[in-house]
Amino acid sequence: MTTATTSVSGPAANAAGENLRFYGVWLAGMVVLIVLPLVFSSGGSLTSFSLIGIAIVFALSYNILLGQTGLLSFGHAVHYGLGGFTACHVMNAIVSHGWPIPLPFIPLFGGLGGLGFAILVGWLMTKRAGTVFAMISLGIGELVASSSLILRSVFGGEAGITTDRTALPRMFGWTFGPQIQVYYLIAFWLVVSAIAMYALTRTPLGRISNAVRDNPERVQFIGYDPHVVRYLAYCFAGFFAGIAGGLAAISFEIANSAYLGAIQSGLVLFATFIGGTAYFFGPILGAILVTYLQLGLTSVTSVWQLYFGIIFIGIVMFSPGGIAGLVMMHRPLLRAGTLWTVIPSYLVAIVPTVALGCGVILVIETIARHSGGEANAINLFGIAFNPKSPATWIAAAVLVAGGSVIARLTWRRVGEAWDRAATVARDRGYLA
Amino acid sequence: MLELIVISTLNGVLFGMLLFLLSSGLTVIFSMMGVLNFAHASFYMLGAFFGFQLTKWIGFWPAFVLAPLLVGAIGMAVERYGLRNTHKHGHVAELLLTFGLAFAIEEIVAMIWGRSPVDYRVPALLDFPAFTIFSTNYPAYKIFMLAVSVVIFVALLLVLRRTRVGLIVQAALTHPHMVGHLGHNVGRVFMVVFGVGSALAGLAGVIAGPALVTQSDMAAALGPILFVVIVFGGLGSLPGAFVASLVIGLVQTFAVALNGSLASVFGPLDSAGGPSALSDIWNVTIAQVAPIIPYLLLVIILIVRPMGLMGTRES
Numbered sequence: 001m002t003t004a005t006t007s008v009s010g011p012a013a014n015a016a017g018e019n020l021r022f023y024g025v026w027l028a029g030m031v032v033l034i035v036l037p038l039v040f041s042s043g044g045s046l047t048s049f050s051l052i053g054i055a056i057v058f059a060l061s062y063n064i065l066l067g068q069t070g071l072l073s074f075g076h077a078v079h080y081g082l083g084g085f086t087a088c089h090v091m092n093a094i095v096s097h098g099w100p101i102p103l104p105f106i107p108l109f110g111g112l113g114g115l116g117f118a119i120l121v122g123w124l125m126t127k128r129a130g131t132v133f134a135m136i137s138l139g140i141g142e143l144v145a146s147s148s149l150i151l152r153s154v155f156g157g158e159a160g161i162t163t164d165r166t167a168l169p170r171m172f173g174w175t176f177g178p179q180i181q182v183y184y185l186i187a188f189w190l191v192v193s194a195i196a197m198y199a200l201t202r203t204p205l206g207r208i209s210n211a212v213r214d215n216p217e218r219v220q221f222i223g224y225d226p227h228v229v230r231y232l233a234y235c236f237a238g239f240f241a242g243i244a245g246g247l248a249a250i251s252f253e254i255a256n257s258a259y260l261g262a263i264q265s266g267l268v269l270f271a272t273f274i275g276g277t278a279y280f281f282g283p284i285l286g287a288i289l290v291t292y293l294q295l296g297l298t299s300v301t302s303v304w305q306l307y308f309g310i311i312f313i314g315i316v317m318f319s320p321g322g323i324a325g326l327v328m329m330h331r332p333l334l335r336a337g338t339l340w341t342v343i344p345s346y347l348v349a350i351v352p353t354v355a356l357g358c359g360v361i362l363v364i365e366t367i368a369r370h371s372g373g374e375a376n377a378i379n380l381f382g383i384a385f386n387p388k389s390p391a392t393w394i395a396a397a398v399l400v401a402g403g404s405v406i407a408r409l410t411w412r413r414v415g416e417a418w419d420r421a422a423t424v425a426r427d428r429g430y431l432a
Numbered sequence: 433m434l435e436l437i438v439i440s441t442l443n444g445v446l447f448g449m450l451l452f453l454l455s456s457g458l459t460v461i462f463s464m465m466g467v468l469n470f471a472h473a474s475f476y477m478l479g480a481f482f483g484f485q486l487t488k489w490i491g492f493w494p495a496f497v498l499a500p501l502l503v504g505a506i507g508m509a510v511e512r513y514g515l516r517n518t519h520k521h522g523h524v525a526e527l528l529l530t531f532g533l534a535f536a537i538e539e540i541v542a543m544i545w546g547r548s549p550v551d552y553r554v555p556a557l558l559d560f561p562a563f564t565i566f567s568t569n570y571p572a573y574k575i576f577m578l579a580v581s582v583v584i585f586v587a588l589l590l591v592l593r594r595t596r597v598g599l600i601v602q603a604a605l606t607h608p609h610m611v612g613h614l615g616h617n618v619g620r621v622f623m624v625v626f627g628v629g630s631a632l633a634g635l636a637g638v639i640a641g642p643a644l645v646t647q648s649d650m651a652a653a654l655g656p657i658l659f660v661v662i663v664f665g666g667l668g669s670l671p672g673a674f675v676a677s678l679v680i681g682l683v684q685t686f687a688v689a690l691n692g693s694l695a696s697v698f699g700p701l702d703s704a705g706g707p708s709a710l711s712d713i714w715n716v717t718i719a720q721v722a723p724i725i726p727y728l729l730l731v732i733i734l735i736v737r738p739m740g741l742m743g744t745r746e747s
Contacts, residue, residue, distance in 0.1 A: 072524050074531075124734060131468045132667070134527060135659045136734065142656045143727035150720060151712045262652065266535065273528060303543050309536030316529045317514065320521040364543070371544045 026195075033187040037180055046179040048295055053186040054247045055291045057193050059271045059283035061240030066269075067277030068201060069233040070213030071126070072134045075141025076241055076268055079114035081260030082144070083242025085154070086113025087249040088161040095167045102171035103250065107189050110246020111239045117144075118238025126230035129216065141265055148257040160256025163249065176250075186247050193240055198280055200236060209233045267294075270308060274315050276322025285323050303368045310360070336425035345410070345417040352406035359399025366392060435566035440689045441682070446574055448681025449581035453636035454654070455661040455673040456588060457629025463668030464604045465622055466523050467515060470530040473655035474537040475630040479503045479637025480646045481541055484552040492555035500635040507630025511623045534651065542648040552646040577639045584632065585674075592670070601625060606668075657684075660726040664733050666743020675741055680726055687722035 033053075037046055058080055065071040087110035094101050125136050148155040155161070166177045174181050200206050208229050211219045216226040249255045258264065267290065275286020290308075297304035319326050333339040358380060365378045369387040377384040378392070385392045458472045482502050486495030510533065518529045553559075554573045561569035592598035600621060604611045612618040644650070661680050665672030694714045733740060 070524075072527065124731070127734075127738065131462075131466070131523065131527065132663070135468065135663050136730070138656055139660055139663070139727045139730040143724055143731070146724040146727070150716050150724070153712050262656075266531075269528075269531070303539060306536060306539035306543060309532055309539055313514075313529060313532040313536060316521075316525055316532055317518055320518075320525050368543050371546070 029194075030191055033191065037183055041180075043179060046183050048291070050179065050183050050186050050251050051295070052288050052291045053183070053190045054244050054251065055268075055271060055287035056284050057190055057247065058241055058244035058268050059275065059287040060194060060197050060280075061237050061244060062268045062272045063277055063280075063283040064197065064200065064209075064233055064237040064240065066272055067282070068206060068213065069209040069230055071129055071230060071234070072137075072269075073237075073265070074134055074138040074262070074269070075144070075265050076137070076237070077262075077264035078141050078144045078260055079118060079238040079241035080245040080248070080264060080268070081148075081255070081257075082117050083110035083114040083245025084249040084255035084259045085161060085245075086110055086116075086242065087246035088163045088255040089154075091163040091165065091168060091249070092161070094169075095164070100169055103165055103168045103176050104171055104185055104188070106168075106250055107243045107246035110249065111243040114242020114245060115235055115239040118235045122231050122234040122238065126227060126234050129212075129226075129230060138262075141260070141262060145257060145260045145262065148260055155257060156255075158257070160254050160258075162254045165250050165253055182251055186251065189243060189247055193243055194284075197236075197240060201280060205229070205232060270312050274312060274322055276324025276326070276328075278321055279324040279328060282322050282324030289323070301365065301368075302372065303364060306364060332425050332430040333421050336421075336428045336430040338421040338424045338428075341421045341424075342414070342417045345414045349407065349410035349414050352403045352410055355399050356403030356407050359396050359401075359403050362392065362396035363400060366396060435568060436689055438565060439568055439570070440686050442570065442574070442578075444682035444685035445678065446578050446581070446681070447685055448678035449578060449585065450636050450640055451658070451661055451681050452674050452677035453581055453584060454633050454658055455665070455677050456670060457632045458658055459662045459665070459668060459670060459673045460601065461626055461629045462662065463606075464601070464608055464625055465515070465526075466608075467526045467530065468659070469626075469629075470527065470655065471510070471533040471537060472530075472629070472633055473651040473658055474534045475503050475507060475633040476637040476640075476654065477541060477648070477651035478506065478537065479634030480552065480641035480650065481545055481550070481637075482634070483638035483641050484545075484550050484646055487552070487555075492557075496638055499638045500631045503634025503637070504627045504631030507633075508623050508627035510630075511626035515626070516619065516622075534655065538648055538651055545648065547648050549645045549647040552641045554642040571643075573643060577643060580635070580639055584635065657726050660730045663740055664726075664729060666740030669740065669742040672740055672742030680729070683725055683729070684722060687718050687725050690718040693717045 036049055040046075040049075058076075061079075062073070062076050065073050065076065087106050090101075090109040091103075091106055093099070121140055125133060125140060149157060165182075166175050168176075176182055176185065208219065208224055209232075212224075212226045212229045212233075219226050219229070245255075245259060248259065271286040271290040272283045273286070274290060275284065276282030293308065293311075294304070297307060301307070315322060321329070330339060333342065361380060362378065362385060365380075366385075366387045369376070369378070374387075376387075378387055379385075385395070454472060454476055458469055461467060461469050461472075479499050482499035483492075483495050486499055490498075510530075514529055514533070515526055518525045554571070558571075558573040558576050560572050562572040562575045563570055592602060600611060600616055604618075604621065608618070611621075657680065661676045662673055664680065665674070665676030693716055696717075
């Protein structure tokens with residue numbers, strides 16, 4: 001999973017070692033998935049793991065569009081939602097007709113639901129890439145989300161469609177009532193979809209998608225139609241998003257119009273971009289982080305969505321490669337053995353950056369409490385701040401102003417140290 | 433019926449002019465900088481909330497002047513410190529920056545003013561019926577809104593057609609690189625255009641706030657419609673944006689006013705099979721479909737004429 005989607009396979013002498021590492025990473029991932037619920041077995045953490053698993057499949061499917069084909073979609077949740085609705089309807093139909101289809105196959109129907117809609121609208125949508133595609137995807141997203149409230153018999157109106165996963169035929173004697181069984185079902189589909197999506201990046205279609213992203217004109221010159229390539233990528237993305245939606249339908253036993261909405265589309269964009277679109281494991285990191293923050297921050301602060309927005313803006317402005325890009329940036333330095341020359345400047349830069357972050361948090365929480373009419377203390381890393389006291393405001397102002405000025409200077413130092421280290425690494429032949 | 437047509441036409445033109453105040457800035461910014469400003473509707477919302485707050489502090493008329501200027505200043509800051517730094521990462525990064533901004537602005541507004549509508553009232557000076565047609569009192573404030581939009585529209589037209597700045601902006605619409613080659617400070621032009629576009633959006637917010645609902649989700653509700661307007665009119669085409677604004681404004685307003693459904697025209701469906709997708713479509717009223725009509729128009733225009741009504745380039 002650490003292999004860059006754009007990297008070329010290494011020399012033949014290295015191949016055996018590379019292979020071992022490659023499969024090792026995947027196997028380690030599977031072992032973690034199996035062992036996790038044994039370590040953290042509480043109901044809450046099982047639900048969290050299930051949510052994270054679904055989010056990972058969804059974010060990976062989104063990266064087929066954004067990272068691999070260069071299509072920025074603002075309506076990807078449409079396929080997720082339609083997958084969820086399809087799964088719910090199929091589950092209800094199975095129960096009422098007595099078909100012998102057990103629950104583990106349901107996500108496949110969800111995928112088909114997402115794929116079906118992608119086939120239907122994809123051709124029109126992928127005519128053009130770039131900003132126009134982004135706008136059209138937004139329009140289609142709004143169209144479907146609004147229609148779902150009109151077509152009550154299909155989408156169930158505001159309440160949505162409910163279902164009962166335990167009423168389906170059993171497989172291996174599993175009822176899928178307990179959350180742990182649902183978790184393993186999600187983990188299974190996560191592994192299957194992740195392998196399939198990784199394999200997709202290695203196929204000629206995956207490669208030509210990258211080419212369409214980078215230079216559609218040249219792709220045309222070598223005889224491919226970029227429109228067809230984008231359409232195929234769009235269909236695959238729709239299929240895997242549908243699988244994620246089907247998993248969500250199984251997990252929550254409901255599908256409603258919120259699944260299709262702009263918020264869900266925005267969240268998957270956040271997760272994928274924060275994680276990093278250039279590497280296959282980027283969206284996985286992003287999905288884990290965003291879901292974790294979503295679950296964790298809601299209990300800590302009332303304005304958690306604002307922090308989301310700020311983190312996202314920060315990533316866009318300062319690290320457009322996302323977390324994965326940030327991590328992978330250090331690989332050549334690590335190999336060349338020059339990373340240690342950068343670390344001291346990092347340690348210096350982190351202090352004012354953290355101070356700035358604390359200042360921003362103080363400002364936000366003070367304003368939120370002031371306008372919300374609450375007076376409970378702000379608890380920041382164990383230190384209580386009184387939101388009514390001027391001392392808090394002064395502390396916040398000093399942290400923000402001082403932090404931003406000093407952080408600017410120290411990050412400039414980091415840049416200089418980085419340049420020196422990179423030059424050495426380049427001399428040693430580790431950096432292209 | 434005549435009453436409905438007259439009132440709806442008035443309201444539709446009014447809504448269309450408001451849309452144009454927003455879409456004109458959006459489409460000029462897009463053609464010059466290649467940035468689709470997702471936060472444009474957020475500037476509109478900021479205008480409404482600043483208008484509300486300043487009205488409370490210093491009265492409506494000072495707010496009417498100050499709030500758009502404030503929003504314009506924020507817009508310039510966004511261009512100078514946000515977009516210009518992000519430019520090197522490409523258009524997708526710029527688009528995502530404005531997307532993140534739109535998200536953050538909505539949350540900040542909700543944090544400060546709450547999620548429920550604020551009490552932003554029509555100023556007392558304009559709070560009287562302007563005229564009465566067919567027993568309907570038409571409020572003077574709406575006439576004021578219409579007048580402001582028309583004045584801005586004419587001013588915009590004059591500036592773009594008759595002044596040197598307008599000449600540069602027009603040139604930058606079609607040949608942005610050439611304008612830079614000719615030695616104009618493209619960075620400053622961008623910043624000013626972004627600022628003016630944001631200020632216009634803010635102005636639309638200030639005057640629309642009392643007539644419509646001033647609420648933290650107003651940007652999210654209007655933003656997608658704005659994109660429909662500029663795609664429908666043709667990306668980068670100001671006349672296109674004008675026509676599309678009026679069309680969408682009129683269509684939306686008439687759709688909301690009409691109560692007919694397929695069932696009322698062709699009679700009820702033989703509903704032996706109980707509720708189905710077909711019976712849903714059969715019984716839904718035009719008013720209920722109103723929110724999706726702009727998006728249907730978008731899909732239709734993309735099939736029939738992908739460059740939009742008056743657009744010249746494909747993207």
